[in-house]
Amino acid sequence: MVHDGTAARFDDGAGGPDVRRPACRDRSGGRAARGLTGGPGGPGTAKKVGMNAGTTLDAAVVVVGGGTAGAIVASRIAERGDRPVVLLEAGPDFPDPEATPPVLRFGAYSEGRVTTRDYSWKWETVLTADGGTPYTLHSGKVIGGGSSINGQVWLRGLPADFDGNWAGRGAKDWTWEHVAPWYAATESDLDFPARGDAGPVRVRRVPPDQWHPVHAGFVEACLANGFSHCPDLNAVGATGVGPQPFNNVDGVRLSSAFSHLLAARAQPSLRVLGDHHAERIVFDGDRAAGVVALGPSGGEIMVRAEQEIVLAAGALGTPWLLLRSGVGPAGQLARHGIPVVADLPGVGGSLREHPQVGVRWLAKREVDQTSARAPVALRLTAPGSRLQDDLKVSIAAFEDGTGAGIQASVFLMLALGAGSLTLARDPRERPLVDLAFLSDPEDRRRMREAVRLTVDLVESSAALRPFVGTRLSPVDAELAGDAALDAWLRRTVQGTFHPSSTCAIGEPGSPAAVVGQAGEVHGVRGLRVVDASVMPDSVRANLNATVAMTAERLAAALLRS
Template sequence: MSDYDFIIVGGGSAGCVLANRLSARAANRVLLCEAGPDTPVGEEPPAILDSYPGTAYLNPGFLWPDLMVTTEGVASSNSAAPPRARKYEQARIMGGGSSVNGQFFNRGGPSDYDEWAARGAAGWDWDSVLPWFRKVETDLDFDGPLHGKDGPVPVRRIFPDAWPGHAKALAEAIAEQGYRYLPDQNGPFEDGYFPIAISNRDERRVSSAMAYLDDATRRRANLHIRSDATVSRLVFDAGRCTGICLVRPDGQEEQHRAGTVILSAGALQSPAILMRSGIGPAAHLAENGIELRQNLPGVGQNLMEHPSIALAAFLRRASRLNGGPSRRHIYVGWRYSSQIGGAPAGDMFVAGVTKTSWHAVGDRIGTMLMYVNKPHSDRGAVRLRGADWRVNPAVDFNLLSDNRDLDRLTDGFRRMAAVQLSGAMQAATANPFPASYSEKVRQIGMLSRKNKLLTDALATLLDGPAPLRDFLMRRVVAGGPGLHELLADPQALETFVRGACVGVWHPSCTCRMGAADDPLAVLDPQGRVRGIGGLRVCDASIFPVIPSGNINFPTMMAAEKIADSILSGA
């Protein structure tokens, strides 16, 4: 007899949903395993509860250590040198990304899910997934057929009357470009600007752990939660997955058996666990000395992200947050259609960031963060560096592998520049500069007393005489070519975009669902791993293509849908 009916590997956005729904049936014995710390009710770290996420998503205690990725494609490099490796923040804590992310809660567009169905994920078209989106949420602002009112996750918006000066100026400038105000980001998927929809109530984050692992759920006798415990591999009996090997914090191994194991470890870790367990591309497993159990060439392939660039500026005093009614740092979003390379409507997105980091310099820098909502570049991959579970996988996003994405970002940069150079934005900001998430920026953004002292001193100088600010912005804060230099030189602009382009922490599609005759489909439309009994995957890795928006809400929707499929016997 198995120890459990279900073992869920990963307590992230999907895993918490699955744990709640599967354990709601008292006969089901459920084990939820999370590699990071737990966040029990009433014991959530203040940084995670905070409406401002900047002290959570760079906290090493909440992240996978030493995870490095490449974002720049080999073809985009001007030399024979390999692409640069960058740090990549991925949550390792109960609630996963929903515990550290920016709390954006949007669905993407209906055409995203119709495309899923067209690519072989039968039953995942827009009309089929909308009920599961509605089941997740309680929309605090809007009603109607596009919104749920009884779900565990509250969704709200901060409307323009409460926006800080920078957000108001940005909205005015976008309106001058001909875009209309849309009060509901999760309403009809149209071009315009809008208040960002967030998973937040009463100025507090609501993660999947807070929403789905509440006190009542945690008290269920049939639900067992193990945190700070890493699953190193899967256990099999012939062609069936029968359990997991769990490594405790003291390094000791345990094995637990289950009728069904569900991988919900995310788009980077779930394929790595499959490959370490012998499920994946045969040649790659052989290179790493792993015995082949099931040849599935698509495992770890099709990795997708949203390629992004940014344009930043110094914030004049009146346009900063200045202790307003919310600690939120992003208020306004802008969605538009590039009409480049046959792109679908709403293929581009810009977030107005009024505070770029937790420190004093971050208070003084505002940013337009642009990303390709619907990228064409889909040739990234997750590969093993060996059979040892303690070694992070190699992750190559290969962003901008399709020149249409490069064209959209260079065009988008010019559009952001037109907004930045408007009268409204010049009144709110000064010293605009092309921005990138460089290693220097990442290091100064890490929480430390040294960084606080350095940024306090620099911020004081930035608020000094304009000539001093101009010098510091050029030499210390910005660096590199200026805005007008890039606008005047197409080659320089392309070079900037290639070098500055990074992802926005939306990895997906590495164990995608698909039709039975699709050789690269890892899963069937119920999340079952092809050729292996008793094993499913449910997280952002199952998406056939990345949605046109942040992936947290779609991941939770997918978990609701797959949980229902399991409970109904499918």
């Protein structure tokens, strides 16, 4: 594999990750492994580390956010053992499987269903120009972050996401050739080992003999309509219908808290502080010198960083923290009376998400809610679209206040419209999140085509006829014309809990660029971003695999700096 000299600084040794290194293996004599596969246990016990107000801690590196990216980066630094690292997580810290609540530890194959309860940030958002249905965007507020509450779909981005969108927007060191080895190094695919067999995240698919008849019928319907069978949706060029890959093995959710952080906790150089919310970054001139955090009792502590502060608070939390700390658009900061440390117009801009709508039918017979979720999916290109595989459709049972039935979820996997995150009138309050769904005419056209295609696919299927009854939404009148269907789309569109791109990689001076190729924040020293914020655009996949890949790659860059 050939890499240019610039890219080489991201890659270990001869241009790629060293897949021979121990990848956060179990060092507990089997205790951790037994904990991962044991019974449901009790409600879980968070580790409480109460710092007295006014306490000052010192570390070489401070990582803000213990989610997918933060747990990975902190673990990789701790494994080296040559620099103290403090990991700050705003939610609770469950230090081992036995202490982890069953709702976090055990996850069904449940795309579209997140574990909200007490372990989620609840971001209120504006969906469309006319408001749309109220939508609360959930992101993980617990050790492991989004990987502890999500649907566990482990889809890779497409080569075109990186070679076209990312590189074309300034991420020149993030082509498919650069990132493919890091996807492989992150995972161990139990079904297709050639995809990666030495990484810490185990991946598998639900075998056909465990599918509900609704899923088997959906696959049959797709094949009957000319779509190809695709046993591995992570293969290069994969398109068509097949089983989705999940980072869930034997019913256990392989969050970053388990796949990476569990083994790294044995390192004395790592300190994890749960229930510590980062309030602001403290600068000494243009150097990020420390983080002020609020502890469980509400008192402030200071964590000073000798070398670097690494932000991994997520695509909403990271720009919010930067803005409160004086890094962002100078005009916006001035309006809030925040001294400007670095004028970076791109902070909070270009917010991306995956819009989705649900086509719903009454069920002719009872469908078990647990078994009939979404182990299979159709990856396809919208009719007339220039973007390959820009849609995904999955089918599942639903049950809510409107009743119970069957839903085909239609996902626009690469929207052209972009939203924004800006400070509220009081910067301490939650920021204003505008997703700007369906703001681009081509997004509306592709979603119309996708909904009509999905209705035809399901309602023409003999295999689904025993299960699918009367269509509830959209009704025939809403399908009859573009204007009526657009109105339905605006009224029903929701997100997928996949925000990204609010602190994008790019060259210095580019209006949208916030960080450089290795995640270093432009205009300041000692500050880096490693989460989904840095994506120049979304990817045509659920985000967790790409966030993990990005964090592994940026951790390697940090360790060489």
